[in-house]
Structures are given as structure tokens and as C-alpha cells.
Amino acid sequence: MVPTNSQGIFRFTLVQRLFHAFLLVSFLIQAATGLGRMTMETGWGRGVLSIFGGYDASRDVHIFVGRLMLVVLLIHIIYLMTKVDWKHLPKSLWSQDSLVPRPADVRQFFQHLGWMLGMRKYPEFDRWGYWEKFDYWAVFWGMVVIGGTGLLMTYPFWSTGFMPGWGLNVAFWVHRIEAILAIAHVFIIHFFIAHLRRSSFPMDRAMFSGNAGLSLTRHERSAWVERLEADGGMNALMVPQDAGIVKTVHFVVGCTAVVIGLYLLIGAAISVFQITW
Amino acid sequence: MIPEEIMRQREQKHFRQVLLPLLLVGTFGASFLNVHAQEEVASAIRRYKDREASTGYYEAYEVRPQRSMPLVQIPGVQRGLFPYSPTSAQTRIRTRLTDSHLGIKFYNGRRCVDCHPEQARDIHTIRANLTCRQCHGGEPIASNEHYFSPMNPIRRHAYICAKCHPGASASYAAYIIHEPNPALAGTLKSFPVLAWAFWIMVAIAVGTFVLFLPHTLLWGIREIFMKKHGEAGNHGTDK
Incomplete structure (x- = not known):
């Protein structure tokens, strides 16, 4: 059977999509409660906090969701362990289907930059682009730094048992700056790439539906499609694209997340000039 | 009977019938009340714990002064027992x-x-x-x-x-x-760990955005000017 451009190519399993959906919801809650508490001196900050029941209740929500995120991170690590091809280590970690960064990613980054400047050909990306690998591992880095410092502050009697109390001053600022970095990165860069680029506007639904349009994938990830066609695995990954109500739901959920994210980003950006640092 | 004796008998009767029972009832009733003053006198440790809402570490840390008096001293400088007059308005170190x-x-x-x-x-x-x-x-x-x-x-x-x-x-x-404000230069001396942690985190954040903001902006602009394709961007053929 010859694949047609109206079909989609399977990219994400249900479990992977559920991980992303959890991260989407929990990240928005953490961003809202965290930014709200940071800007509680302003009307905007108090307004955001009122959605969660006020200043103190927002802290409880923030801590509860934070703990949940760490638990899900552990579950995700266990999930990763089940997906590793242990028999062919370490070669399997460097395969084209792996998210582990490779030297080729650095080369493709510069080639991509060259294409943006009109100087080079568009790189032949495989299954994962370098920006997707960066986004994936950035979550690990963020969860360790923000989650670690968050735990220190959530359990101060425990943490000051092995470090002096002024360590909490340091933990607070590391937590704050890393959170601002994560929020700004997701709400500006990730949202732009997934929603506002011409190729993906108004929304790249692959992470919601699980599949990407074949035509776009053939151009964006030509090395992947060629590899699949060469080894005969293409037909197994061809799926019909979502339509109708499912497609609408994906748009509504995705675009709602973008609107909430931009509201938080702009509101916080205005409010930071009115708070005591 | 003379009036004075009558008065004394009335007082005795009043004491036996009214004041004595009241005194007994009052003493009995007071034993149920929590009287802090008596506990304070009875137990210094109890008084301590009344003010302390802690885990009990306090007793291990506290050292009561014995015969010593609280001295006003400048660290590293000894100028007798009272180098500054307690009424002086010119005290430099407080x-x-x-x-x-x-x-x-x-x-x-x-x-x-x-x-x-x-x-x-x-x-x-x-x-x-x-x-x-x-x-x-x-x-x-x-x-x-x-x-x-x-x-x-x-x-x-x-x-x-x-x-x-x-x-x-x-x-x-x-x-x-x-x-102290971690961004201020003085914090490098007063709280160096905080200042270094702050600036390292700021460097990571700024570095990330210096790299990815122009990258993302350029990407967006480049796609606007791509050649039209049937469904999406024609990445591979316009150059």
C-alpha cells in the first residue's frame, strides 16, 4: 500500500501523550501558583491566587502538584528503563530513534541556522530534531533543580538537619530563577515552535493525536521518512489522521493552554516591576 | 450579755457557717485550675517549656550565665569591663x-x-x-x-x-x-554563596535565551518567506 499525504505517521504512543498531558496541566498550575505567589503584592497576583483559594491555599496546591510531578518523573524514569534496548547497549542509546543527544545534533543545529539565514540547505532531520531533544532533557534538568530546591523548602526542618538554615535562602533563589527560566522557555519558545511557526500554525497536534501529517513530516524529517521507507517500516506507522470532534478537542485544549500561558507570562512580566525583590 | 460578746459570737458563727465552707470550697476548686505562677516557682524547666514551642532542643543549647555579667564588648578589642558608658549616645557598635x-x-x-x-x-x-x-x-x-x-x-x-x-x-x-539583595555587589561579601548561586542561575537563564530567542525568531521569519507548498513548509527545495 502506498502511503498518501492525507494519512498521518505515528509519532507518539498513548503513554507518551499522557505524560505530556500531565506535564501540560501540572506545569500550568505550578506556573500560576508560583507566579501568583511571587507577585502577590499586585492585584494581578492576588487575582491569580484567588482562583486557587488565596495565598496560603495556593502554596498547598503548589506543594501537592510539585510532589505529584516528582512522583510522575520517577514513573517516567521507570518507563524509560523499560524502553531501553538493554541487549544492544550502548549502541542502542545512540540510534536514530533515541532521544540521547548526538554530535550530529550540533551539526544539524548550525545547518538549521544556516538555512534560516538563507545560506544552507534545510537539514535532513531524523525522528527527533535537536530542539525536541533539548526540550525533553530540559524538563529533567528543571525537575531536578526546581523539584530538589522545592523539597528543601517544603520540608525545612528535615533539610536544616543536614544544612544550615541560610541554605534555604539560596534554595529559594535557585528555585525562583530556574522556574522563571522554565516558564519563559515554555511559554515563548516551545509555544512558538509548536503553534506559531507557519508550518505548525495554529497548532502542531502530533503530541495530542499521536500522529503527524505525512506531507509535513516528509519535508521536516526527511531522513526519518526515507529510513522508514528503506527498511519497510513505513506502512506499519501509517494511521488515519484525526478529524471532526477529536480534532476540535485537540485544538481547544492546546490553544487554551497557550492562552493561559501567555496570560501568565504577560501578567507576570508587567507585575514584576511592582513587587519587592 | 454585752453587745461586744454578741458581736464576737456572730462573727464566729459567720466564720463557721459561711467563710469556712467558702474557703474549703475555694481551695478545693482552685486545685482544678491551672495556675502558672505556682508552676513557675515549682519548676524552672516547666516555665521554660511554657514559652518554648520547640522540640526540646532549647534545653540542650541554653547556657545560663553563672557569676558572669553581660559585658558590652567590641569583638577583638578589650578595654576593660565597661568600655562604653551605658548611657552614652555615642555607642558605635550596638x-x-x-x-x-x-x-x-x-x-x-x-x-x-x-x-x-x-x-x-x-x-x-x-x-x-x-x-x-x-x-x-x-x-x-x-x-x-x-x-x-x-x-x-x-x-x-x-x-x-x-x-x-x-x-x-x-x-x-x-x-x-x-x-541582602543577591544582585547587589555588596552581597558578594556579605552572603557570597547566595550571590554566586544567583549569578550562576542568571547566567544559565540568560545563556539559554541568548541562544534560543534569536534562533526561534529567525526560524519563524524564515518560514514566513518559504516558498508555498501544498500543505506546509517546503523546507527542502527552496534553496
């Missing part, structure tokens, strides 16, 4: 005074933030709405390093922190309430 504001002119008409504006710019003051006196106490406010001050690090966790954070330890009380 970290160990019984009354840290001793001798300040027009003190009664001033507010704490008149002289300590930076000390009101912290989370405890701004977010928890704590007032200065909730931690530093009433007049006279002893210096933090003074031997008997509740703010002295040997008992701060029990007398101050544990009011709102029951279970606070001495290590916990090492949290810097009035932390």
Missing part, C-alpha cells in the same frame, strides 16, 4: 547592648523603618505581614548578640522562630530573614 537603641535622639517618635528601611523588604514582612516587634520584642530591644536577648542565636529558634514554626532548630534559625 550588637551587644541591653538596649540597642540607647541614646538615640527622638527615639520615641521614630518608626523602625525610618532607620532600617531595607529590613522591611523581606518575605516575612511583605508576605506574612509580620511586624518588627513580633520578633524583636518590645522596648528595650536588646541587641541580637546580647547574652539575654531572645534573638541571640543560642535561643532564637526557641523564642522567636518556634512561635510560627513549631519544631524549629538552631540550624533552622540560621535562615537569613533580612537577606
